[in-house]
Amino acid sequence: MPAKNGKQFIDRIDHANPRVWIRGEQLDGKLSDHPAFRGLMVTQAELYDMQYHPDYMERMTYSSPSSKDPVGLSFMQPKTKEDLQRRREMTMLWGEKHHGLLGRSPDYMNTGLMAFSAAAELLGEKRPEFADNMRKYYEYCRERDISLSHAFVQPHASRFDDLLEDGSIESCAAQIVEQNGDGIVVSGAFLLATQGVTTDEILVYPPALPFIPEENNPRTFAFAVPNNLPGIRWICRETLALGDSAYDYPLSSRFDEMDTLVIFDEVLVPWERVFILGDDRLSMRLFQESGFHVHCGHQVLCRYIAKTEFTLGILLYMAETLDRASSPSTIDKMTEVIAQYETLKSLLVAAEAGAAPDRFGSMLPDRRPIWTANVLFPKMYPRMIELIQLLGGSSVIMIPSELDFAGESKPALDRYLRGSGVDATSKTALFRLAWDLSSSGFGGRQTLYERFFFGDASVVASRLYQTFSLSEKEACIGKVKAFLQSKDE
Numbered sequence: 357m358p359a360k361n362g363k364q365f366i367d368r369i370d371h372a373n374p375r376v377w378i379r380g381e382q383l384d385g386k387l388s389d390h391p392a393f394r395g396l397m398v399t400q401a402e403l404y405d406m407q408y409h410p411d412y413m414e415r416m417t418y419s420s421p422s423s424k425d426p427v428g429l430s431f432m433q434p435k436t437k438e439d440l441q442r443r444r445e446m447t448m449l450w451g452e453k454h455h456g457l458l459g460r461s462p463d464y465m466n467t468g469l470m471a472f473s474a475a476a477e478l479l480g481e482k483r484p485e486f487a488d489n490m491r492k493y494y495e496y497c498r499e500r501d502i503s504l505s506h507a508f509v510q511p512h513a514s515r516f517d518d519l520l521e522d523g524s525i526e527s528c529a530a531q532i533v534e535q536n537g538d539g540i541v542v543s544g545a546f547l548l549a550t551q552g553v554t555t556d557e558i559l560v561y562p563p564a565l566p567f568i569p570e571e572n573n574p575r576t577f578a579f580a581v582p583n584n585l586p587g588i589r590w591i592c593r594e595t596l597a598l599g600d601s602a603y604d605y606p607l608s609s610r611f612d613e614m615d616t617l618v619i620f621d622e623v624l625v626p627w628e629r630v631f632i633l634g635d636d637r638l639s640m641r642l643f644q645e646s647g648f649h650v651h652c653g654h655q656v657l658c659r660y661i662a663k664t665e666f667t668l669g670i671l672l673y674m675a676e677t678l679d680r681a682s683s684p685s686t687i688d689k690m691t692e693v694i695a696q697y698e699t700l701k702s703l704l705v706a707a708e709a710g711a712a713p714d715r716f717g718s719m720l721p722d723r724r725p726i727w728t729a730n731v732l733f734p735k736m737y738p739r740m741i742e743l744i745q746l747l748g749g750s751s752v753i754m755i756p757s758e759l760d761f762a763g764e765s766k767p768a769l770d771r772y773l774r775g776s777g778v779d780a781t782s783k784t785a786l787f788r789l790a791w792d793l794s795s796s797g798f799g800g801r802q803t804l805y806e807r808f809f810f811g812d813a814s815v816v817a818s819r820l821y822q823t824f825s826l827s828e829k830e831a832c833i834g835k836v837k838a839f840l841q842s843k844d845e
Contacts, residue, residue: 358425359417360501362401374584376553378592392595395610430463431498434719447658456663457611460551465504467655474716475646490631503555507546531574539626548615553590569636576639578632579625587623590616596798603758606789608798653726660733664697667740679776689743696736703729727820730810737806744794755788
């Protein structure tokens, strides 16, 4: 099966029928019919339909190296700078479609899987079959356009061991509880597993702890499985999609990516789906040496740009509607976001211009601009949201519903809620959009999500700091020392 379309995406998710709990009850029926998932799945389907749209198909797909069928371009290993450019153009097409609001649009994990597959030789240093598993799984996903989520993070409780009365130790950390001829048996839980129930499969890869690396650690593994295997169940958070009305809930009705706690209760993972088993050092090396964070960071930077452009557009339209576009204080606010927008675009250009081949034959973007964006955006985005609130003020709060404009209150609303050059219905639609992004539960989740997208702030900062070699740091210090010495002379 080549690249899929939107109907195939929805049919496949509905057919999988994973075990899903939401609001205390197990979901019964098609996911695409449930209000918590319906809008998102329609949006995802629109992304996949672009792969066959005559205006986009050549930029969304490429010829499979094995089948020669058109497959998703986000699976393509970039080997030249031109390949990087093609990947960026494809990612930007999807990013502009979802306005950067989908952190788990399909191209994110397609990119990550590509990075792991390109570096699969690392997995074969001790177990050649694991390298073959990764390469075959990548090809399987590429040829069938498998949509993927991931689970890297374990609940906080997994960090604690309990001492039982008999002197034994019990832990709820995810671990391998058995190995047999069919595969490994895994028990434990992971979060956030964003979009885990609206994708075909999930890649499970808890990062190994670097303190005392082990070679046979039952808590260290990496594998990928369908989301409906026996023993897997999904517990959803509260839905943020408060209604189907695109007027009342312009963003949450379409872009709420459900986050879940995924529980593995003695799940049998077939051997052909296992990539890492027990080896802490190998687990850390694959993340570091595959360039996972760099390749995915290139995709994420494109998403940052799309999201910043969309937010800037909201702010500019708000200023125009409130007749404040020429106010010096408003210009200061707009310029702040414009500078952030131009900074991100410049970092993307620099990342591609500085790209170089890695040891696995991939054209790897320059990591410093990528990781600079990873440091900056989690600080930039909350500020952009604050600017929406500061500029909009009471207009972000006084937002009647679609039904109000269809009822007896319409004449009063039309008179008192009109804006500069726009009627009350259009002005309210804009400010409902501003509210959904800045002040709703959906908007709050977006802000929190961006703060921690690539990890805790200290982890992200350290990632960039470590790219500066000792010699580069000494060179910077040397210039200061030379200046101080010249003053003494």
